[in-house]
Amino acid sequence: MRDTSFRLLTVDLSSGEFSYSTIEAVDHMAYLGGSGLGAKILFHELTIELPPLNPQAPLLLITGPLTGTGGPAVGRLAICGKSPATGLWAESNIGGFFGTELRKTGIDGLKIVGKASKPVYLSICDDEVDIRPAGHLWGSKDTYETQDAIRGELGDTKTRVACIGLAGETKIRFASILCDHGRVAGRTGLGAVMGSKNLKAIAVRGTKPIPIANEERFGPLRRKANIALRNDMLTLAFREVGTASATEYWEHLGMMPKKYFSAGVFEGAEKVSGSQMVDTILTGYKACHGCVIACGRRVRLSDGVERKGPEYETIMGFGPNLGIDDLEAITRMGEWCDRYGMDTISVSNAIGLAFLLFERESLNDDDTGGLDLRWGNAEAAMQLVHEIAKREGLGKQLARGAKAFASQHGVPEMAAQVKGLEVPYQDPRGSSGMALVYATSPRGACHNQGDYYMVETGMSIDEIGIDFLNRRAGVEKVANVARHQDWTTVRNSLGMCIFANVESKMVVAILNEVMGWNHSIESLMETGERAWNLKRAINMRLGLNKDEDRLPKHLMKELEDGGAAGYAPPLDEMLKAYYDFRDWDGETGKPSKDRLKKLGLDWILPEIWEAQA
């Protein structure tokens, strides 16, 4: 049996020193990997006193035990730390090939602390770790150019590069980290953390095999799982029509936000759908490492250049959210966000708020510098993308995020954000489960932990008690949502894409053969619950108040028409039931002592309960 122990490389950019360590096997099995194990590794380092952009704030890039194994859609890497956007737990995961290549160097995680005296990039080639100057890239190369330049310098086209753009360099609170020309760790602003360390990029190239404990038994399972996934209906929809495949369906259900969550109907929905992309600009598909889904889009615009096509969130954010029905304009705004290294959700959300305030005359021409922010004006939206990245004009205010922008203009409840993170594009009035997900996610408004909107459209997971319930169901949905969060946490921790519709028993079987473990569905679900509570505890240490588990009034106002008309989720009742189900204290919002003990989290009791008793 191969050694599958978790190996962590720690690099101190202040001193230039680096070291290797191994995670204890018992922790590896209890926290799996990805952001779950990331929370375990970073727990003691993330304190309320340590600002996210302080040199000593850690940045952790961490794979899952399945990353790069060729299992079903398991090419992902998590990036964790403290968020400059929220001041809370930060995590964002990224596909492409970077995570796989990192594991091929022989390490499973990379922790970066300190700050280089000048811009640098980190090169890891098998056992060689090198900190190299990046002054020639800083301030002059966007994220696409940076990847190409570093690959050229290192002379190996197989090198994979994760990097930041202008937004990360200037520490914009929603700066992202990109790899593989358009795969993005977009959320929670970890690109700014990289920038605060003068770290422009990380290049990895490895030649080592990724260890599999029981290769002979894993091989047939992997083939079986990939064949099943390839033929799955969701896979077919994502491959053929992309992640925006359900646009028309979601418009019908009222799950697709329009005009910054203020309208129930958008006439141009069919002009920005995945189907429309297929019929107009699509030229091909692009997949992450070993993935049979291939949800990535390649498109050709009027300039004749083939490029990355936008995915659902970018389409909705720069499309219906702004009243825009022009796929070419949407694609270009998405590309500029990528090149600057900015999260398309947060950027489009902030711009949407500006459009709404302009419509309601809370902003005037003087505020916008003469920009006509009427719904559907793609040129004005594009101008704001540039202004945000460069902190110019109105963009200087928007670069502080929707929450700060709304407060500045005296309308804090208009910002579609939770805990400082801008809400993505699944309208909670069309899907009550997403209201609870947004309110309770450890990183603020988040659609990846879990993607309960999929359950709301019928993707129940019966074997672990996640049933399909009416989209307007209230407290009866709470246990479903909590279990789904736990299961999504498991999948994220494993390095598995949330789009992979793989049976839970197959996930368990694959994991056990890869790692030589003996997990069951029940024990794996417990790892999800453990990580969920650990992240909650981290947030409590970072100053989270339970009253922040809420949605702004703007998102709770009933719409007049469309599929979500006349409904707002009963969030207060749902939250109360959720606290009960989670066994979280009603007064403080902390996980109870008993629940923490039951989950094997005794070791955080002194930090969570006794220190503040």
Place this chain on the structure above:
Amino acid sequence: MAQPFPSEAWLNDFETLLNSDEQYAEIAKNWEGDFMFAIEPDKGSQDENMYYYMDLWHGKCRSAKTLTQEEAKHAKPAFILRATRSEFINVLTGKLDPMQAMLTRRLRLEGSMTYVLRNVPTVFDFVRCASSVGIVE
């Protein structure tokens, strides 16, 4: 008037209803594609597969007929939808959302997913009309 499902009488009523429905004619005015519905017996049933063929074109049904097993074998419609009788009835009685049924493979679609996803309103209105025929148990 309600009819047994599946039956030729049910199909005939559906065709008549579809061709007289103004809302369907408007919503489906751009639809171009014939369908074959393969209605499979429920587990334990002694019934045989039944096949409906419907030529749907610009908001009208140009032809509707049942097919024999042999005819179904050689048919080349743009779309085939396969499911058990129970699942079809779940959709026709409003217990199951048709798009959800297709995405979860309870209704198994063969044909362009892109085209179906582009025409969600047509799908729902087609089902609305089908539901109004009524089913005699």
